[in-house]
Amino acid sequence: MSADDANRPTDDTSLDTASLRSGPPIDPEEAAIGCRNITKTFGSVTAVDDVELGVQPGEWLSIVGPNGAGKTTLLNILNGFYEPDSGGDVYLDGENVTDTPEYYRARAGLGRTFQGLELFEEEDVIENVMTIRSVTERPNLLSALLFYGAGRRTEAENMRRVEEILDYLELWEYRHATISGLPLGVRRRVDLARSLALEPDVLLLDEAMSGLTFDEKYDMIRFLTDLHEQEDLTLVMIEHDLEVVTAVSDRMVVMQEGGVLARGPPDAVTDDPEVARVYTGVD
Ligand SMILES: Nc1ncnc2c1ncn2[C@@H]1O[C@H](COP(=O)(O)OP(=O)(O)OP(=O)(O)O)[C@@H](O)[C@H]1O
Ligand SMILES: [Mg+2]
Numbered sequence: 001m002s003a004d005d006a007n008r009p010t011d012d013t014s015l016d017t018a019s020l021r022s023g024p025p026i027d028p029e030e031a032a033i034g035c036r037n038i039t040k041t042f043g044s045v046t047a048v049d050d051v052e053l054g055v056q057p058g059e060w061l062s063i064v065g066p067n068g069a070g071k072t073t074l075l076n077i078l079n080g081f082y083e084p085d086s087g088g089d090v091y092l093d094g095e096n097v098t099d100t101p102e103y104y105r106a107r108a109g110l111g112r113t114f115q116g117l118e119l120f121e122e123e124d125v126i127e128n129v130m131t132i133r134s135v136t137e138r139p140n141l142l143s144a145l146l147f148y149g150a151g152r153r154t155e156a157e158n159m160r161r162v163e164e165i166l167d168y169l170e171l172w173e174y175r176h177a178t179i180s181g182l183p184l185g186v187r188r189r190v191d192l193a194r195s196l197a198l199e200p201d202v203l204l205l206d207e208a209m210s211g212l213t214f215d216e217k218y219d220m221i222r223f224l225t226d227l228h229e230q231e232d233l234t235l236v237m238i239e240h241d242l243e244v245v246t247a248v249s250d251r252m253v254v255m256q257e258g259g260v261l262a263r264g265p266p267d268a269v270t271d272d273p274e275v276a277r278v279y280t281g282v283d
Contacts (some may be wrong), residue, residue, distance in 0.1 A: 028052060061236050064252060
């Protein structure tokens, strides 16, 4: 922080660094999504180390940090893909969902995208998105048989909703294209479409812009900004590009070695000398 910065009046973007590293400002139990005492070890590796987090409804929170900092593992715990080590809790809209499976949280309004894209490569775009809706609409074979008529109507409704999503994300022209032949920017957008198919209130994004060209990144930011502003979607976004993070986020969290190094408004956090040291390796 420069001498000029030190003299700036105190406001949201000029918090002192000690307060940035202090406790979380948002109670996880009152958050759109939150967690407390979350630790996850894999053998001798502590991937996530006693993390507490609370994301306000309608907030856009970014998680940054070096490779291996524990960002994806934390997301996997929030959405139920991993169980945390004992003693930790995850909350979704005030409900303790720690012991619930991934599909329960998905139906309760928690969506996610994947760092490594988990699309059905040999299926087309519309099938990839439709699968998500069909699977969740019919929890088991019995209900599919009992409610056959209703199921058929649901199928038509599902298709209508999927078509709306494809149109919204400007994927309509690709609807019959096989995934394996599509450029990365379109594939990442299909992954976003799949996450929207469940009509989430909270969306977890794991490097949704990784590997994209400038134009593809611009498009992704445009869609996310629209979803955030128009649909009031709460976003939790893992992202390496600090310029993007600073431009779009309400708040950011810096992870390092499994723990939270800093949190707060992006301008204040990126001014933190400790954060700069982690990113540049120099004081
Ligand atoms: N399933 C697993 N089994 C064993 N170790 C794992 C597993 N998942 C993650 N790890 C380890 O946990 C640590 C955190 O990994 P994680 O993928 O959460 O980091 P990240 O912050 O997402 O990194 P990146 O920016 O490279 O995506 C790493 O040391 C990683 O090797
Ligand atoms: Mg990761």
